Amino acid sequence: MAQQPSPGSPQSAKLEPGSPVYIRLRAVIAAAHYHGLELDMRDFAAEPEEDSPSPASLVRWLREQGAVAKAMHLRWRYLVRMGNTPPIVLMFRDGSAGLMVGSNPEKGVVWLRDPLKGEGEPPIPVDQLRLTQVWTGDVVLVKRRRDESEGDARFDLAWFAKMVLREKRGLRDMVFGSMVMSVLQVFPPLIVMQVIDRVVNYHSMATLVSLTGFVIILGVYEILLSYGRQELTLVVTTRLDARISLHAFNRLLSLPLEFYERQQAGEILGRFSSVFKVRDFMTGQLLSTILDMFVLVVVMPVLFYMSPTMAWLTFAAAGAIGLVVVIMLPAISRVAGHQIRTEMKRNATLYETVAGIRTVKTLALENPRREEWDDRTAEVVRWRLAAGRISNWSNSIVMPLNMFINRGIIMVGAYLTLTNSNSMQGGALMAFMMLGGRVASPLVSLARMMESVNEVTVSLNEAGMVLNQPTEAKALTTGMRPPIKGALSFVDVNFSYPGSTAKALDGVNFSVPAGTMLGLVGRSGSGKSTITRLLQGVSRNYTGYLRLDGIDMREINLHHLRRSFGVVLQDNFLFRGTIQDNITAGRPGLTIDDVVRAARMAGAEEFIERMPAGYETWIEEGSTNISGGQRQRLAIARAVICDPKLMILDEATSALDPESEALVNANLQRIGKGRTMVIVSHRLSSLVDCDQIAVMDKGKVTDIGPHSELLERCDVYRTLWLQQNRHVNPQAAKAAEEDEAADDQKREQQGPQPSEGDDA
Structure with missing residues (x-):
């Protein structure tokens, strides 16, 4: 329940x-x-x-x-x-x-x-x-839900087609409107034929008046139908746009963190943006071309009735246009693929430069970044020029055929009339030319659309490289939702990062009861942050058993698990908005009293109250208007406001000045009351008051116990402690450094050791 x-x-x-x-x-x-x-x-x-x-x-x-x-x-x-x-x-x-x-x-x-x-x-x-x-x-x-939903299905053209077909009612009305408009488009050429053959030749004023009235009535109906079809098209395309955008963004959010860590952010954004090219094609060019094709259904029979010979010529010319485009498709597809990929690489460079602009400015990296941008731009221009040239060749080859349909067909008709091969009069010939142009237009549009299909296919493949990655959707929506107390148990846990043969965690075994303040220490790459990643459910492909309150972590609903945790990282991200908005992120229903309480526990109340706007102070993008220590304390406040039963602090005090760190450490006992705390820190002085300290080395837990016991029996812990307190015992610290140097030399002789990208 x-x-x-x-x-x-x-x-x-x-x-x-x-x-x-x-x-x-x-x-x-x-x-x-x-x-x-x-x-x-x-x-x-x-x-x-x-x-x-x-x-x-x-x-x-x-x-x-x-x-x-x-x-x-x-x-x-x-x-x-x-x-x-x-x-x-x-x-x-x-x-x-x-x-x-x-x-x-x-x-x-x-x-x-x-x-x-x-x-x-x-x-x-x-x-x-x-x-x-x-x-x-x-x-x-x-x-x-027992079947595959739209949100989980593979992202391809079939997925887009299903999305479009969901708008059956709107599409039905659009098809009906297009059919009626296609019928109405037959009448203007026929009216022209009557005007030339009957009004002009016989000087019939009565016929002119009748045709004028008919033209006015026909025009009113055509305007109304055109407006109605355009309105329906706008509604359907807008609904499709909203649905496709929502599904694509939800898929992006459900991708695991490991995927984002392996991929360049700029390329992810570039590939994701390809979705909108596919969306524009499906809701724009494709839809309008299909609707215009109904003209063929109505007009072609009329053309064959008026003159089979001229109708076959018109149809053959239009078919030749399509054949030319089909022949050019492989080359167009290859060039379009190169163009899209080079544009994504350039966008990645732009994103990386803007995201790291502080580093670019402080290290005077403008020239190297400018050179890289110039190289990327040169590639884009080269392939864009190639795409334009091949498109120009295609258009040039097609142009004579198009000119024949629009202009040459009247010459053929005149010749057939003069040689008595055709019984058509001048008005009928003019009407045929007008109707022939209406036939050619959708056929040419269909041929042009084939060019766009290749570009869309490439864009779809690029988007699929992101959106078809395995997601966390099942883990986020299924699984147990037990009440969290905070008892942790590791039983022979082994874990390796993707692409690495070395173990980041090697047979980790320890357990702590609920309400324990647990410290994790060790050299860089020893596996400390990997343990916190497994606790957060970032990685679930470990072996062994990791239990929370006696339940395997992989059986717990991932969304429930993460909402029950409070996490503070070494480098925390704050969103644009007020301080109150950032502290209550994900918990918008909390009051200002809850915000003040959390800020007080994190030691952030004193600097917030000194600000002119207090809790309504606006935080700029990148948190440029507050210090690193202030940002860290706001992140701690954001973590404790939901009263989690388990908190993870991964180098949470590394950016704090000594005074702020002392203030937060003094509050840790109060913050940790009634909850389990997992604290990763290189500063052993901040872990002295922990109930248990796990010492890690090469992915293993070498020892676990209180600070005083570890100083006596654990060589790794004693070495780290003496190094950080060399001012107390310089000789012991120097001996510890020599021992560590000897250990490093042994490790180098043994080969590469497990590495951890998220350990400082």
């Missing part, structure tokens, strides 16, 4: 047991539980303006948690017939909800169960009169 909200959790004031909001969430959780989905009430974040969760918010939450959910507005006569269905959540007018578990259409009753009571509690029958007094008519239907 769901956990009770903690006092500091969002909406804790509203989520009091027995309140309408609490009952509504419990109803949804009970319906999900029926399908084997375990939800945590604390994961729900309502819209700020909502007093009670709306059906749309509940559906959004359920879908995020891996369920298939739908909100509907039903009438009684439909509801009472839904007897053989899983529990249905009924929304009540007071903001609460009930569970419908059955119905009896003959008796006109539905069976409701109280969400706050167990499944063994017998339901009560409710008739239409009593239910309609409290029921809003809204329901939420829930089931477990």
